Amino acid sequence: MIDQDGYFGESVAQRYDDSSSEMFQHDVVAVTADVLAGLAAGGRALELGIGTGRVAVPLAERGVQVHGIDLSRAMVARLRAKPGGDAIGVTIGDFATTTVGGTFSLAYLVFNTIMNLTTQEEQVACFRNVAAHLAPGGCFVVEVMVPExxxxxxxxxxxxxxxxxxxxxxxxxxxxxxxxxxxxxxxxxxxxxxxxxPFRYVWPAELDLMAQLAGLRLRERWDGWTRAPFTNESPSHVSVWEKPVG
Missing domain, CATH: 2.60.40 (Immunoglobulin-like)
Structure with a gap:
């Protein structure tokens, strides 16, 4: 049943961090946070779909000021209960359109969360929303599967x-x-x-076009957080677009 928290209500939130999936392993999360901290370059970071803070908490521990957007109050409550989680600002809302004050040097969407936007229009709106939040030279990072x-x-x-x-x-x-x-x-x-x-799957080239429509340009694309080259056999990718300076 769908409630005000969308598809990630209490029944999902209470078990979300118990997953044995590779994405929850400490070394995987550490590498992810290290890469994002480097891209933030000392500036603020905006996480779209912050959830229980799987990435936001370790990123904040690296000295990055993180603010999140999420529709699910149940997921955010789990973030708040974690050490350091109550110091991370969160705005409740749809990350395709919800706005936050100030500008950011980094915005990011991890673990297929771009696909939670189930229309092309919403995905395009998300890129435009991010572009409006980024300072010149800032980056937008998306981690998403390649459709199988x-x-x-x-x-x-x-x-x-x-x-x-x-x-x-x-x-x-x-x-x-x-x-x-x-x-x-x-x-x-x-x-x-x-x-x-429900989800909407999206191809790398389609994401590049969405970025172009939002005034962003592709800077890098990797197979994953270890920065291995992206190939036609890669099951997923981490892509980095940047907002031009001037």
């Missing part, structure tokens, strides 16, 4: 990504509209539950 269409057999729409004795998860793709959803089935004590979260 190569895994789709002819005539099929589903790509499973988790299977187990008590749970299954799969993505559904609509290649005509670029709409997709991540779907989760879980069985606990003999009772089943199902939830589905």
């Amino acid at each position: 269409l190569r895994k789709l057999p002819p005539g099929q729409q589903a790509v499973p990504f988790q299977t187990g004795a008590s749970g299954w998860a799969f993505d559904l793709y609509d290649v005509a509209t670029q709409q997709m959803s991540s779907n989760y089935v879980e069985v606990v004590d003999g009772r089943g539950s199902y939830r589905s979260i």
